[in-house]
Amino acid sequence: MRHRRLLAGLLLLAAVPAGALALDRAFPPDLSRMARNAVLVEDRAARPLAALPAPGGVWRLPTAPEDVPPHLLAQLVAAEDARFWRHPGIDPLALARAAAQWLRAGRVVSGGSTLSMQAARLLEPRPRTLRSKLVEMARAVQLEARLGKRGVLEVWLTLAPMGGNIEGVRAGALAWFGREARALHPAESALLVAIPRRPEALRPDRHPAAALAARDALLRVRAARATGVTQADRDVAAAVPAARHAMPALAPHYARQVARAGLFRTTLDAPLQQALEAMLAEARASLPARVSTAAVVLDLRTRDIRALSGGAWGEEARAGALDLTLAIRSPGSALKPLLYALAFEDGQARPDTLLDDMPRRFGGYAPENFDHGFTGRVTAADALRRSLNLPAVALLDRLGPLQLASAMKRAGVLPRLPPGAEATLPLALGGVGVTLREMTGLYAALADGGRAADGRPVVQPRAAAQVAAILTRPFPGGGPAGVAWKTGTSWGGRDGWALGFDGRHAVGVWVGRPDGTPMVAATGGATGTALALPLLARSFALLPAAPRPDAPRTPATATARNLSDRLRLVFPPAGVEITDGPVMLRAAGGRRPLTFLVDGAPLASTLARRDADWRPDGPGHYRVTVLDADGASATVPVRVAPVAFAGTPPPQTPPAGD
Known part of the structure; x- marks a missing residue:
């Protein structure tokens, strides 16, 4: 008999987890809300570039515990579920306390909800009834078993309501503070922990006093003991945000293209992109009616796109929804x-x-x-x-x-x-x-x-x-x-182009009407020179200066032979002032044949020689360049002093060299 009772007990113990497993498989939690998120496209340095809302216009971004600062997690646990790390999803002590308060007050004072129960409610919102509470308790245990503590935190951090159509800590940080959650100060984190308690009543743009009080109460009464938040931390943010920040919206055309391709990290540079868009927007204000702009900045070394403006996003009259960097036009x-x-x-x-x-x-x-x-x-x-x-x-x-x-x-x-x-x-x-x-x-x-x-x-x-x-x-x-730059104008003034490059970037600018009709002539005409070239110059002004054309591209450990092989101008040296007429230019290094140019115009020379004769047209500043057979170049500025150019004095001779 004793053996039978022991066997029955063992079978019962085995049946409990088996039954729980069967129930879990029969009634899995609905995680679909975690999959319906907004998209955040980032630049090359992981800075926010553009956010695309989730279905329904909701700003909800996936947020893992690693995406927020440790002090926010500490504040959240201290404020909402002090025994979070020790219970299996429900906290019997918190439930007992809530029941006792209910009996004494005759009403619900606290719900005894754990973060796991809150996560269950965020995944499957239900009316606030006793039955719903029981379902949330069962789901909380189920979520802990399935996802673990980290997964439960991820649900809360992603779905917690932050007021209006904002959900989750990352979206809340961008909307209320204009930056990523990982960069939040403790006082700012405290506001995002407080808002989900009453999302509409604690919106800082509509109820700043209530939001401020809730944040300070959380810092003072609960979070300070667990997180070490000091008075100095609280003083950093004496006020709460007065308005929402716009979600990141740079490079809207390109961001949507890469997002459709399943890519969320781009090669763009957010500060450069912002500056380029602002410059083009300012320029469009003075362009003819319905004329738009487009621009592309490429990194020469990698050919990566560093900035791209596809058009006047949001301007219907200029067909802003079209990406004009992909429009087929005559160059x-x-x-x-x-x-x-x-x-x-x-x-x-x-x-x-x-x-x-x-x-x-x-x-x-x-x-x-x-x-x-x-x-x-x-x-x-x-x-x-x-x-x-x-x-x-x-x-x-x-x-x-x-x-x-x-x-x-x-x-x-x-x-x-x-x-x-x-x-x-x-x-x-x-x-x-x-x-x-x-x-x-x-x-x-x-x-x-x-x-x-x-x-x-x-x-x-x-x-x-x-x-x-x-x-x-x-x-x-x-x-x-x-x-180096060149312009282009298509037949009938339909397209104005300006393209160029320096030692680091290639830039292209297009100006025209998206519908392909001729532009109305502006000051100087509807040409690439009049409309696109000034924008090209302003685009290059936004970029870091390229290295000097004559700067050696050798590593610091280059040998003397490497340096001696580098193409260079022996005469004239950089910045020299020439006071006589004909000059003999001489180069060293590089691979022959060599070509000498002054202000871009080539000089007659013998291909096998390393020198060429040049007679300046008159006083002024010139740029002397030499090119070798491999495309290497060296350039120096030269000043010709204002002296008499009559007669033919003996040519200047460069110092001896190879």
Whole structure:
């Protein structure tokens, strides 16, 4: 008999957990609210970039215990569930105390709820009845068994109501303090612990006195003993927030694209993005009606996007919902730098080659310049800088349009032509559809020795460097120095482009109407030069200065031989003042052949030599550059003093060298 009773007892003990397991599987907790969250897209340094609300417009962000400061967790446990770490989900002592208070007062004084029971109620809201309380108690034990203490905290931290359509500590921190929860001060944390008790009655924007009292009471009576909160901590926040902060909303077009792809960390830089958006918004106020802007900033080393503005988000008249960095538009003359680089690479021209800018027919095609005039004979460098059309078409006629189209594809630019059409000579003047993102990538390739984002060569380094030297010049209206830039205007003034690069970034700016109709002429005309180029200059002003072109790119431990091989100008030295006429320029290091340029214009020289003769046009400041066969460059500023230039005095000779 005794053995039978023992066996029956063992079977009963085994049946209890088995029954509990069966009930857990039959009635699992509903965790669906934890999956319906807002999305927070971050920048490259994990700073908030843009938040996208959950269904229903609720701001609810997943919040783990690791996302909040330790003092907030300590305050929460001290204020809401002092024995949280010791009970299995329900606290018998708290329930007994609540029952005794109820009997004495004849009403509910405290509910005896644990954090686990609160988490159950947040997951499955129910009317506040005795039956609901019993269900919450059962669910609390179930949640502890399934999720553990950390999981229960995550439920509370994610779903706790923070007033209005704000739920959870991370969303509450962003809404009430404008920053991530991990950066909260103890007094700020205390407010977020207090608000969920009465979310609407303790909203600091509507009931500041009540919110302040609840926060201070929590600090003073409960949290201070457990967390070591001092009076100095309480004094830091003498008041509570008077208004909600707007949720992060930078790069709205790009943030939605990456979120749809399941990515929540971007390569953008939030401070730069904010500055770029503010600059473009200010500029749009003075642009013609319905004209919008778009801009892209690329890191040359990684080709990562550092900032991107797709348009006038929120401005219906400017089609703000469209990402205009992906719009297919005609680039106008902005393709010419690639064309000239190909011509230099192919041997069709050098920067100092003379080209004809005069009326000419190419079969049935008779291009004209933008001003309908002609210049005559010009160097290739001047033709590119002045964006003359006839020399560009003539070069493409020699190269073949397919060669330019193929180079575009290597650079990541997809030439979009009418169905069934092939690349023809108008390609030289922008007769093709491209996007701003693609064109910015193309200029990044020219800046990076002719190398595409995937590492494939687009053009030879020397040809890319020659184009870069030609296009490096001051901005007409002022701006950072050392930037190579080019503009473009599509037919009819529909698109204004300005693209450029320095030693660190490539930047593209587009101005136009989203519907593709011609822009109304603004001051200076509806052109890339008038509308987009000033924005390009202002964009580069937002960026950190690029390293000097002649700065050595060698590690600190470089050997003497490494340094001696570096391309450099032996004469003239940087900042030298020249007081006589003809000057002999001399370079050392680098790999021949070398090309010498003054203010971007190439000088005649023998390819095998390391020197070239230069006669300044007159007094003033000049920039002397030398390029080698690998695309390396060195540049120095030179001042020519105002002396008489008549006669031909003996040329200055640089010091002896290799």
